[in-house]
Amino acid sequence: MSDKAVLVTGAAGLVGNVVRQKLEKQGRAVVAIDRVDRSADGQPIIPCDVNDIHRLHAVVTDHDVDAIIHCGAYSGPMVARDNPYSMVQVNIVGTANMLELARVHKMRRMVFCSSTSAYGNTPEGPVPEDVPLYPTTVYGASKAASEQLVWTYFRQFGVDAVALRLSWVYGPGRTTDCMIRTLIEDALARRPTRVPFGADFHRQYIHVDDAAGALLLALDAADLPRRIYTVTGGTYHTLQEIGDIVKTVLPDADIEMQPGADPVDEVHRRFDISAVERDLGYAPSFDLKAGIRSYADWIASRKPNAGAH
Numbered sequence: 001m002s003d004k005a006v007l008v009t010g011a012a013g014l015v016g017n018v019v020r021q022k023l024e025k026q027g028r029a030v031v032a033i034d035r036v037d038r039s040a041d042g043q044p045i046i047p048c049d050v051n052d053i054h055r056l057h058a059v060v061t062d063h064d065v066d067a068i069i070h071c072g073a074y075s076g077p078m079v080a081r082d083n084p085y086s087m088v089q090v091n092i093v094g095t096a097n098m099l100e101l102a103r104v105h106k107m108r109r110m111v112f113c114s115s116t117s118a119y120g121n122t123p124e125g126p127v128p129e130d131v132p133l134y135p136t137t138v139y140g141a142s143k144a145a146s147e148q149l150v151w152t153y154f155r156q157f158g159v160d161a162v163a164l165r166l167s168w169v170y171g172p173g174r175t176t177d178c179m180i181r182t183l184i185e186d187a188l189a190r191r192p193t194r195v196p197f198g199a200d201f202h203r204q205y206i207h208v209d210d211a212a213g214a215l216l217l218a219l220d221a222a223d224l225p226r227r228i229y230t231v232t233g234g235t236y237h238t239l240q241e242i243g244d245i246v247k248t249v250l251p252d253a254d255i256e257m258q259p260g261a262d263p264v265d266e267v268h269r270r271f272d273i274s275a276v277e278r279d280l281g282y283a284p285s286f287d288l289k290a291g292i293r294s295y296a297d298w299i300a301s302r303k304p305n306a307g308a309h
Contacts, residue, residue: 005029007065010072012039014173018212031063050094068110070098084138091142099153110161111218118144125269167232171208172298183246184296187253197260198239206233207286217280229276234284236270249293
């Protein structure tokens with residue numbers, strides 16, 4: 001393990017903030033950057049855009065950085081949906097900039113936070129990493145394109161880079177569109193949840209703590225047999241089944257869903273995570289019940305009167 005600094009991009013975001021916290025708890029030097037200058041827990045962050053290549057080089061030089069965990073990007077297909085140009089600039093060019101930093105400064109490793117949205121609709125599972133990719137959104141395409149850059153920077157320039165395809169991330173800190181968050185917030189407010197789809201639609205979630213932990217495993221692995229890994233929470237449930245788990249955590253929950261697919265999501269069969277388990281020693285620490293409880297506690301702590309009569 002190097003005693004030099006790790007650059008964490010998107011350090012004010014959901015995954016990046018937890019990555020930063022985990023590194024700091026390990027006593028490691030962290031250089032946290034984001035477009036905003038304060039993290040979710042109030043820690044200082046260096047304001048720096050992933051497209052400001054000159055400032056990026058200056059930050060890396062000034063802080064003796066030798067590795068990158070790149071979480072800084074638009075965080076899902078629901079974000080910047082009507083601004084595809086910005087999606088390309090931030091997600092693809094931003095990743096290229098990180099790879100350039102790693103190449104020019106001869107860094108030890110660059111870890112890229114990719115997404116299962118790169119797959120598009122999948123064949124029957126278990127789905128391995130090496131199936132053809134058919135993303136259906138510019139967001140998914142931006143992740144698939146960035147993965148190709150990761151691969152080619154490794155092959156052409158010897159940059160030790162790896163991409164982790166994270167499934168739907170949930171848990172403390174997530175404030176953007178999330179079915180689990182909606183179910184929890186409705187239950188805490190004693191509102192009924194009525195969803196016109198989802199009873200038979202599967203979604204694979206991963207707790208933010210497990211997502212960040214997987215990125216750290218990739219950062220520190222002695223050897224990387226692959227350059228792309230899929231990482232989920234190890235579960236495969238319908239949204240209705242997930243709603244039933246919410247009911248066990250929050251008995252006041254009143255949830256009803258109708259059959260059918262999410263009209264703005266892709267059909268993902270069960271992902272095969274055996275490669276990341278075998279090569280990186282990954283094992284999810286949160287099952288859905290424990291993860292939903294942790295998320296509900298966080299949401300309730302932010303809204304202390306949410307459960308009051």
